[in-house]
Amino acid sequence: MAKVQSVKNWNNFPEVESTVYSFRTSGELQKLLRESPKVIARGAGLSYGDASLGEHVLSTHYFNKILSFDPYTGVLRAESGVTLRDILEVIVPKGWFLPVTPGTKNVTLGGAVAADVHGKNHHAEGSIANFIRRIRLMTGDGVLMHCSATESRDVFMHTCGGMGLTGVILDVTLQLKKIETSYINQRNIVAPNLKRLLELLRANGDATYSVAWIDCLARGKHRGRGVVMLGEHSTRRDLAEKHQKEPLTVHQAAGWKIPFHFPHFALSRPAVQLFNAYFYAKYRWSKKDFQVHYDTFFYPLDGIKDWNRMYGRKGFLQYQFVLPFDGGEQALDAVLERICKHGAASFLAVLKLMGPESSPVSFPMPGYTLALDIPMSSRLFALLDELDELVVAHGGRIYLAKDARSKRHVLQQGYPRIDKFRSIRKLTGAFKKFESLLSRRLEL
Amino acid sequence: MSKIPANKSALILGGTSDIGMAVAECLAFEGWSLILTGRNEDYLHRIANDLQIRSGSSVQSRYFDATDTGTHKTFFQSLEIVPELCVCLFGYLGEQEKGMKQWREAEQIIQVNYTGAVSILNLVANEFNARGLGTIIGVSSVAGDRGRGSNFLYGSAKAALTTYLSGLRSRCYHYGVHVATIKPGFVATRMTESLDLPASLTAAPGQVAKAICRAYYKRNNVVYVLPVWKLIMTCIALIPEQLFKRLKL
Ligand SMILES: Cc1cc2nc3c(=O)[nH]c(=O)nc-3n(C[C@H](O)[C@H](O)[C@H](O)COP(=O)(O)OP(=O)(O)OC[C@H]3O[C@@H](n4cnc5c(N)ncnc54)[C@H](O)[C@@H]3O)c2cc1C
Ligand SMILES: NC(=O)c1ccc[n+]([C@@H]2O[C@H](COP(=O)([O-])OP(=O)(O)OC[C@H]3O[C@@H](n4cnc5c(N)ncnc54)[C@H](OP(=O)(O)O)[C@@H]3O)[C@@H](O)[C@H]2O)c1
Numbered sequence: 246m247a248k249v250q251s252v253k254n255w256n257n258f259p260e261v262e263s264t265v266y267s268f269r270t271s272g273e274l275q276k277l278l279r280e281s282p283k284v285i286a287r288g289a290g291l292s293y294g295d296a297s298l299g300e301h302v303l304s305t306h307y308f309n310k311i312l313s314f315d316p317y318t319g320v321l322r323a324e325s326g327v328t329l330r331d332i333l334e335v336i337v338p339k340g341w342f343l344p345v346t347p348g349t350k351n352v353t354l355g356g357a358v359a360a361d362v363h364g365k366n367h368h369a370e371g372s373i374a375n376f377i378r379r380i381r382l383m384t385g386d387g388v389l390m391h392c393s394a395t396e397s398r399d400v401f402m403h404t405c406g407g408m409g410l411t412g413v414i415l416d417v418t419l420q421l422k423k424i425e426t427s428y429i430n431q432r433n434i435v436a437p438n439l440k441r442l443l444e445l446l447r448a449n450g451d452a453t454y455s456v457a458w459i460d461c462l463a464r465g466k467h468r469g470r471g472v473v474m475l476g477e478h479s480t481r482r483d484l485a486e487k488h489q490k491e492p493l494t495v496h497q498a499a500g501w502k503i504p505f506h507f508p509h510f511a512l513s514r515p516a517v518q519l520f521n522a523y524f525y526a527k528y529r530w531s532k533k534d535f536q537v538h539y540d541t542f543f544y545p546l547d548g549i550k551d552w553n554r555m556y557g558r559k560g561f562l563q564y565q566f567v568l569p570f571d572g573g574e575q576a577l578d579a580v581l582e583r584i585c586k587h588g589a590a591s592f593l594a595v596l597k598l599m600g601p602e603s604s605p606v607s608f609p610m611p612g613y614t615l616a617l618d619i620p621m622s623s624r625l626f627a628l629l630d631e632l633d634e635l636v637v638a639h640g641g642r643i644y645l646a647k648d649a650r651s652k653r654h655v656l657q658q659g660y661p662r663i664d665k666f667r668s669i670r671k672l673t674g675a676f677k678k679f680e681s682l683l684s685r686r687l688e689l
Numbered sequence: 690m691s692k693i694p695a696n697k698s699a700l701i702l703g704g705t706s707d708i709g710m711a712v713a714e715c716l717a718f719e720g721w722s723l724i725l726t727g728r729n730e731d732y733l734h735r736i737a738n739d740l741q742i743r744s745g746s747s748v749q750s751r752y753f754d755a756t757d758t759g760t761h762k763t764f765f766q767s768l769e770i771v772p773e774l775c776v777c778l779f780g781y782l783g784e785q786e787k788g789m790k791q792w793r794e795a796e797q798i799i800q801v802n803y804t805g806a807v808s809i810l811n812l813v814a815n816e817f818n819a820r821g822l823g824t825i826i827g828v829s830s831v832a833g834d835r836g837r838g839s840n841f842l843y844g845s846a847k848a849a850l851t852t853y854l855s856g857l858r859s860r861c862y863h864y865g866v867h868v869a870t871i872k873p874g875f876v877a878t879r880m881t882e883s884l885d886l887p888a889s890l891t892a893a894p895g896q897v898a899k900a901i902c903r904a905y906y907k908r909n910n911v912v913y914v915l916p917v918w919k920l921i922m923t924c925i926a927l928i929p930e931q932l933f934k935r936l937k938l
Contacts, residue, residue, distance in 0.1 A: 246882040269879070270732050307879075310739035324735075335743055 252302060255553055256293040257560030258621060258649055261682065267304045271415055275387035277303065278413070278678065285681035286409040288356030289328060291349060293563040294649035295682035296408050297356070303413060305355050311335060312416060319421035320378065325355025325414045330496070337495045341421040342478070342539070344376040348595075350496070350544050355414040360646035361406035361607030363614075365454035365476065365543070368598035372609050374405035378418040385412065385678025403669050406607025408645055410666075410684050411675050426492040428479040429454070429542040435529050439469020439581065443574055443613065446473055446598050453477050454542070459594040460521040461584055461617060462514070468581055471596070472528040476542050485536055496540035502550035506558045512620045514588055556620050562649060564629055565608075565616035567599055568641040573613045576639040580615070580632055587628045591617045605662040608644040616647065626650055645683060656687045663689075698722040698770055702753060702809060703778030705733050707878035708828065710740075711898035712776055717744035719902075724768060726753035726779075755779050755805025756797065765812045774905060775813045776826045777806055781843075782880050788842040795842050802846035807853055814857055818864035824905055825861070826869045827854040828897075831913070834872075834922045837938040858910060869904040870911045873897045874918035890917065 246267055253260040266281060268274040278284070287297035287304050305326030312322040316339040323332060329343060330350040336342065347362045358380065363372045379393040382404060390412070392401035404411045436442035442457055449455055454476035463470045484492055546552050553561070568576050577596075584591070594617040599609045619625055633655045636643060642659025643651055656663060667689060670676040683689070699716055703709045704725025713723055717740050727733040730752055737750040753764055781801035788795035810825060817823030832840060833847030851870060858868035875881065875891040892914050900914045913919040928936070 246879065248882065267882070270729065272731075310735045311742045312735065312738065314742050331743070 252287075252290070252298060253560075254290045254292050254294060254297060256563055256618075256649070257553060257556070257558070258562065259295055259298065259682070261298050261300070263298065263300055263302045265302045265304050267307050269307045271383065271389065274303070274308070274383055274413060274415070278383065278385060278387045283678060283680040285679055285684075286325075286355065286359070286413045288326065288353030288359075289351055291352045291356065292360065292646040294645075294647060295686065296360070296646055296648070297681065298683075299681045305353060305413075308415075309353075314339075316341070319423060320418060321421055322416055322418040323354055324416045325353060325358075327354050328352065329354065329357065334495050336421055337424075337427050337539075338493050340424055340493060342424045342427075344370065344420065344422045345373040346543055348544065349547055350540075351547065354417050354419075358405055358414055358417055359407060359409045361604050361609070362646075363597075363599065363609045365456045365597060367609055368450055368455065368600045369453055371600055371603050372405075372607060373419075374402075374603040374607065376420045377401075377405065378420060380404055380417050381415040382412040383415055385674045389415070399669060400673060402604050403606055403666050405604040407666070408683060408689075409681065410670060410679050410689055411673065412679065424478050424493075425481045426479045426484050426488070427494055427539050428484060428488060428492075428536050429476040429539055430479050430483055430534070431537050431542060432475045432534050433528055433531070434473045434475070434533070435471075435525075436473055437470050438467060439578055440574070442469055442471050442473060442596070443577075446596070446613075449473070449475055450598065455598060457596040458524070459581075459596055459615070460525050461581060461591045461594045462518045462521055463525075464585055468585065469578065470525065471594075472525070474542075479536055483536070488536075494538070496538070496544070496547075499548055499550040501548060503552050503554040506554045506556075508557065512556065517591065556618070559621040561618050561620045562625060562629065563616060563618050563647040564632065565614060565644040565647040566632070566636045566641050567608065567610055567612050567614040567644075568636065568639050569610065569612040572639055573641075576635060576641070577613055577615060579635060583628065583632060583635075584617070584619075587624070589619045589622075589625060589628060591619050593618050606660060606666045608642065608646070610642065612641065614644075616644075645687075648683070651687070653687050656689075697774070698724070698772045699774040699776065700724045700726070700768070700772040700813070701776050701778065702726050702755075703776075703780065703828075704750065705729055705736060706778050706780070706880075707894045708873070708876060708897045709776070709778040710736055711894040712778070712901050713740055713748070714744070715898045715902050716774075717741075717746040717748060720746055721774075722747040722749075722770075724749045724751055724772065726751050728752065728754050753779075753809075755809070756800040758805060758808040761809045761812060765809065765816070771816055771820065773822065774824045774826070775810070775817075776828070776901060777810060778828045779805070780828065780830075780847075780880070782840075783843055785840045785842055798842045799846045802843065803849045803853075806850055810853075810857065814861055814866065814868075817866040818861055821865045824867045824869070824908075825854075825857065826871060826901055826904055828871045828873065828901075829854060831872045831874055831918050831922050835925050835933070838936075839938060855911075867908045869901075869909050871897070871901055871904060871914065872912065872918065872922075873900075873914045876914075890915065890921075 252263045284301040284303045285299040287302045308324050309326035314321045319341045345364045361372045382390045452475040457473045459471035596615050602610045637658040705727035733750045737748040741748040783798040829851045830847040832844040833851045854870040875886045
């Protein structure tokens with residue numbers, strides 16, 4: 246079935262008129278692929294940018310069944326439109342958790358695999374590709390293909406992080422992670438500047454989860470000040486008395502809701518500065534070691550429905566890049582300086598450590614990754630172009646799941662194996678069938 | 690919401706419909722055991738399996754074709770348990786224009802929406818009445834409240850279903866068996882996917898499912914899922930036929 250509608254992803258930019266097709270069975274998908282023009286798969290639309298946008302979009306919204314779950318081995322098989330939220334509701338009560346999770350549980354499994362998502366444990370455990378047993382993929386001519394680290398390996402490796410451009414992921418078999426409780430022992434450490442913050446992150450490289458929140462607007466000797474947050478799954482023994490009776494509870498439904506698009510002044514520099522300063526102070530004076538539910542630790546923003554409306558109707562861009570450890574600190578400092586000078590206000594800037602890569606085209610590589618949200622403005626594009634050059638000059642790359650504007654040469658420099666990806670697309674016929682605004686922009 | 694003992698069971702005829710899935714989900718999470726029916730067996734199995742994994746309740750699936758009335762008796766007798774609740778959701782919108790030209794299409798609309806429903810619900814009602822226990826919930830449509838030029842094949846089949854359910858309610862009442870009629874108005878489902886429906890008049894499948902569950906607990910007779918539809922249909926019923934026939938509705 247098809248419907249023409251206006252489609253945009255989480256950051257509300259860009260917005261395009263698309264014909265959206267949906268399917269409930271693989272037979273229906275096969276038929277669609279054989280009859281429709283060039284298409285791109287779309288999950289929950291929680292990427293920031295144009296990766297899942299195009300003139301013809303295949304929504305996995307109704308292809309969302311959990312196919313099997315073995316509570317003894319922790320192996321789950323589910324269709325690509327199932328959300329991580331749905332999966333957690335099934336697995337947590339049985340003592341299992343997602344091996345890798347992004348900062349929202351509303352994404353689909355297909356979207357998570359196509360972007361080869363990373364979490365707060367990338368430095369220690371890698372991206373989601375490391376935990377995939379098998380993918381069933383439908384190719385452009387409607388043929389069903391099984392791929393894994395041992396079967397059709399090339400297609401598998403380029404599907405993880407392939408941004409939907411190798412085919413439609415039908416279902417995924419995933420190895421989950423055993424947990425004793427659904428709580429996390431969290432430790433917060435305040436860092437007065439970037440140097441100290443990075444030291445802290447590195448020194449805590451053995452923590453299962455680590456992430457830092459940075460105040461991008463702090464200037465001079467405070468530049469890069471922030472809070473390092475570490476986490477470990479709480480064991481039954483660690484668990485606070487009040488949770489002992491129910492150690493494996495799942496998340497709650499979202500509570501708050503942003504009722505409308507915020508007006509532009511709410512994002513002015515002073516307003517955001519105030520917000521950031523408040524946060525910094527709050528962390529400085531609050532408890533350093535405590536126990537929280539996984540929902541609070543991993544998905545703090547899921548509690549606020551439609552928080553993207555904070556950025557107003559015009560939307561925003563998220564900018565995420567990774568820089569290698571070698572020289573990364575200086576480059577990060579330079580990026581922060583430019584952002585500060587430019588006056589681009591950002592509520593959220595998140596810094597993480599990354600470990601070894603697992604797929605030739607996916608984003609993660611060893612180093613520091615920074616992600617920041619910046620409200621839309623006409624000057625923003627020039628700033629980000631400038632930052633792109635800085636990032637690739639230092640051997641880094643930008644994250645395609647968060648990109649709506651970068652140029653071809655930036656991709657080319659940041660992803661040295663991208664030509665092989667192009668040839669695989671040609672070889673499998675994917676090139677003729679799968680196209681997104683992103684693939685057109687970057688000539689993939 | 691566990692208002693009922695865990696071992697109740699329901700038969701969902703049309704378990705592959707978007708509304709049917711939502712009803713099944715509501716019931717399974719309340720602890721009901723379910724039997725879902727459909728013709729697309731692969732899809733049906735996946736729905737049943739997913740729901741069983743997510744809810745922990747027992748969810749079986751069975752092939753059932755509403756138009757193949759000769760098989761209905763065997764189908765019903767083959768169920769291992771007689772359910773306490775039967776929700777009848779299968780339906781076929783069809784194409785009015787096509788139906789005017791090809792009897793096959795018109796017949797399909799009538800058979801799925803009306804004769805098929807009568808065939809299976811007669812069997813269910815007789816069994817429930819013999820036990821003196823049970824609830825039947827039939828999903829009809831506001832399209833049956835008055836025949837409109839643009840879709841009266843479907844509308845008339847649903848009108849017949851509404852009348853049937855009303856009579857069945859009266860008959861079963863004397864045996865302690867309850868019959869409810871649900872009129873959903875527009876619902877955003879696979880059936881209406883290609884239509885442009887006004888958002889304020891369109892319910893989500895989950896809303897219809899809630900109304901169906903409520904109708905079970907409250908023993909409602911006739912339910913308009915969105916109250917505005919009751920108003921609309923009351924007004925439409927008041928338009929004199931002289932005028933109504935001229936309107937292109
Ligand atoms: C609040 C927030 C926090 C986030 N935090 C993180 C984070 O910590 N780490 C991280 O890595 N990402 C993060 N992200 C990004 C997000 O995880 C990815 O963009 C993810 O791909 C979104 O999945 P989706 O289901 O919304 O897919 P969409 O946005 O709809 O699509 C994303 C890509 O997946 C492809 N795709 C979707 N389904 C299929 C399919 N069935 N077959 C083939 N291709 C498919 C699309 O073509 C597209 O290229 C975050 C996003 C938000 C909104
Ligand atoms: N959507 C609306 O706006 C709306 C409004 C008012 C009333 N309704 C009514 O609500 C009910 C559910 O509809 P829906 O909107 O959820 O539609 P849907 O998703 O299209 O479902 C239609 C259902 O009917 C079944 N069906 C069709 N032909 C059948 C046959 N010959 N034998 C057995 N089953 C058959 C289908 O199952 P298989 O194909 O698997 O067999 C499917 O379960 C229908 O009775 C419909 O008339 C819908």
